[in-house]
Amino acid sequence: MKIPFEHIQAAHCENGVTVSLLRNIGVQKITEPLAFGIGSGLFFTYIPLLKVNKGPAFAFRTMPGLIFKRTCRALGITVRRKKFRRKGKAQAYLNECLDAGRAVGCQVGVYYLPYFPKEYRFHFNAHNLIVYGKDNGRYLVSDPIMENPTSMSDYELERVRFARGVLSPRGQLYYPVAGKPITDDLICRGIKNGITRNIRDMLHIPGPIAGVSGIRYTGRRIKKWRDSLGLKKAGLYLAQLVRMQEEIGTGGGGFRYIYAAFLQEAYGYYPDDVLMKISLSFTRSGDLWRTAAVQAAGIYKGRLGSQADFDQVGDYLLEIADLEQQSFAALSKIIWKV
Amino acid sequence: MKKEEVPQDPGSLGKVTKEVCYATDESGKYTTELSQGWEVKTGALDVAWQDIAERVAAAREKVSRREASPLLYFMELKLMDVGVLAGYTGFWKWQVRRHLRPGVFRRLSERKLRRYAEVFDVSVSDLNSLDTHEDPL
Numbered sequence: 001m002k003i004p005f006e007h008i009q010a011a012h013c014e015n016g017v018t019v020s021l022l023r024n025i026g027v028q029k030i031t032e033p034l035a036f037g038i039g040s041g042l043f044f045t046y047i048p049l050l051k052v053n054k055g056p057a058f059a060f061r062t063m064p065g066l067i068f069k070r071t072c073r074a075l076g077i078t079v080r081r082k083k084f085r086r087k088g089k090a091q092a093y094l095n096e097c098l099d100a101g102r103a104v105g106c107q108v109g110v111y112y113l114p115y116f117p118k119e120y121r122f123h124f125n126a127h128n129l130i131v132y133g134k135d136n137g138r139y140l141v142s143d144p145i146m147e148n149p150t151s152m153s154d155y156e157l158e159r160v161r162f163a164r165g166v167l168s169p170r171g172q173l174y175y176p177v178a179g180k181p182i183t184d185d186l187i188c189r190g191i192k193n194g195i196t197r198n199i200r201d202m203l204h205i206p207g208p209i210a211g212v213s214g215i216r217y218t219g220r221r222i223k224k225w226r227d228s229l230g231l232k233k234a235g236l237y238l239a240q241l242v243r244m245q246e247e248i249g250t251g252g253g254g255f256r257y258i259y260a261a262f263l264q265e266a267y268g269y270y271p272d273d274v275l276m277k278i279s280l281s282f283t284r285s286g287d288l289w290r291t292a293a294v295q296a297a298g299i300y301k302g303r304l305g306s307q308a309d310f311d312q313v314g315d316y317l318l319e320i321a322d323l324e325q326q327s328f329a330a331l332s333k334i335i336w337k338v
Numbered sequence: 339m340k341k342e343e344v345p346q347d348p349g350s351l352g353k354v355t356k357e358v359c360y361a362t363d364e365s366g367k368y369t370t371e372l373s374q375g376w377e378v379k380t381g382a383l384d385v386a387w388q389d390i391a392e393r394v395a396a397a398r399e400k401v402s403r404r405e406a407s408p409l410l411y412f413m414e415l416k417l418m419d420v421g422v423l424a425g426y427t428g429f430w431k432w433q434v435r436r437h438l439r440p441g442v443f444r445r446l447s448e449r450k451l452r453r454y455a456e457v458f459d460v461s462v463s464d465l466n467s468l469d470t471h472e473d474p475l
Contacts, residue, residue, distance in 0.1 A: 164425025261368035
């Protein structure tokens, strides 16, 4: 069985899965930036106590799964989501969906993904891909990160669907069910709610670790890393920061660029000049993240290493925090008439 | 970032696929551009793998000094921590921690060893000889 399905490559897996699955049920208007913005994808958090691969844990986006959920909800589309205890049942249900002509999104771990280069295989369990059919005993897979669709055997797919560790997917699969027709009005309201929610996430979460205050906190911490951790470990921590920021497809604080693209597209639905203006400042903020990454690279590659170099990275982050705070404050001034 | 500035440095991902980047065109409008990779990213990844290689070597040392059971070596080699290993084997975390002690490991039953061997993709005898059948990192 093979469901007619158009593979779309995207900058980020969850955006890509959202866009592809929506296209598959006839929603053509949602592009990757729109999905990211309506789903309020932009975020920052640093959780000092949580360790990922023995380094600090950063996130540049919201919790996995939320972008899809929020975008669908904004458009009045129902989402079916299912987790499984038994591997057999998980596969049976997947086959049922495919028989019914439905492409489904799956949460998977990347460690055992056969088509990924070895260098990228970590125990990271929040990757998303789409299964859209079975041919010659192999599942047809559309991974939004890849340029072309691929395929996986039963065993390979089962292994990644039942990856273990933090955020283990437990065979989770999900698909949208078409609802009302999607009007521009609906998208416009989605944009408004998405931006409002993003303002809340970035500016108004109490405590020092989330949103712009999280960026500031990280900036201040980085300045202390050289003394508190030693040069080698501090370098490892910075490399971790850059890796989280530059995860595949989001190169250069790429989420900031996607958000800037979102604001431009939002302007098409709601012509308010503030959107265009703030789009520019998100481009600037993405550029700054890149500059910070280049400086950090100098440290972990051993080219730089003085306290002044660490201060420089920290200062870039403080500058970014100020810039993003201003941007979201400006966005919150928009008076929406929808 | 402007479209022309999208980095095109050869990296490990570039061999398999190119990634989508959002960048602006001449008129300032956002569009997508494919990127081969970025040297800064590749560098960060290299640092992470170097650290892993060092940890694997340290684990191997520890095992040969009998300060830890061979499980530690395989755990580091497969980038796992106790939680992940417990998840894949079905043991409790405290059991895995106990099995990391050489004395306890030596008395493990064949069945339990098989569970570990399966997760690490090796045979039971490889578990003791630290043979991975893989190219060194």
